Amino acid sequence: MPKISMPAGNAFCPQCLYLYGTYKENREPNYGLFTWATYCWDEGLRFIACIGEDKLTRDRIRATGVFSASVVGEALLPAADFCGNRPGYTFDKSGRMESVCGSVLEVPVPAESPYSFELSVDKILSLDDRKESEIYVCKICNVLADERLGEENGSFEERLRFASPVVSLSHQYFSVSDKPLGHWGEWK
Numbered sequence: 001m002p003k004i005s006m007p008a009g010n011a012f013c014p015q016c017l018y019l020y021g022t023y024k025e026n027r028e029p030n031y032g033l034f035t036w037a038t039y040c041w042d043e044g045l046r047f048i049a050c051i052g053e054d055k056l057t058r059d060r061i062r063a064t065g066v067f068s069a070s071v072v073g074e075a076l077l078p079a080a081d082f083c084g085n086r087p088g089y090t091f092d093k094s095g096r097m098e099s100v101c102g103s104v105l106e107v108p109v110p111a112e113s114p115y116s117f118e119l120s121v122d123k124i125l126s127l128d129d130r131k132e133s134e135i136y137v138c139k140i141c142n143v144l145a146d147e148r149l150g151e152e153n154g155s156f157e158e159r160l161r162f163a164s165p166v167v168s169l170s171h172q173y174f175s176v177s178d179k180p181l182g183h184w185g186e187w188k
């Protein structure tokens with residue numbers, strides 16, 4: 001198949017969307033939208049987040065050492081898009097969605113999110129001398145999930161349809177198909 005070279009980019013690499021929740025100094029919740037995130041393993045599953053420049057979310061993570069990362073389901077997308085395009089420094093986003101407090105950590109969690117991590121920052125990696133880009137390796141202290149995602153509530157595909165996680169590709173949002181393509185290791 002003929003190939004072309006392209007500039008560095010991730011247009012065809014789906015990324016999950018997360019709302020990162022922190023409490024402001026006045027204890028109101030603040031949310032930002034984030035995609036530069038992944039997982040690693042070190043004595044348990046860890047969450048890895050990259051924050052690119054100064055923003056309220058980062059100030060509050062630095063100040064408290066904790067935050068929530070919530071999967072954006074389709075129902076949450078309008079509020080999530082709002083939070084990703086309005087800086088917390090100048091917009092009060094606390095009323096955009098109903099929040100509950102985490103079960104284990106003092107972090108706000110959107111009531112409508114299907115699946116949320118309560119995270120405590122374990123290691124910080126600065127990518128430049130100006131401390132503009134930072135990577136946070138986080139301990140997952142709790143997973144707060146909608147009770148309808150419990151294994152007793154249907155097949156994985158049914159529960160995936162309920163969670164309806166949104167992914168980002170290029171500069172657009174897409175839904176995830178629940179069409180299964182087979183289990184790991186089936187293609188020997």
Ligand SMILES: Cc1cc2nc3c(=O)[nH]c(=O)nc-3n(C[C@H](O)[C@H](O)[C@H](O)COP(=O)(O)O)c2cc1C
Binds near residue numbers: 031053086089
């Ligand atoms: C789809 C989308 C994905 C984003 N992903 C990131 C990200 O991974 N890292 C980052 O630093 N900013 C990211 N942003 C920008 C933040 O969401 C934005 O700066 C927001 O204002 C942060 O909220 P805050 O100002 O309340 O902290 C993203 C924005 C959008 C719309």
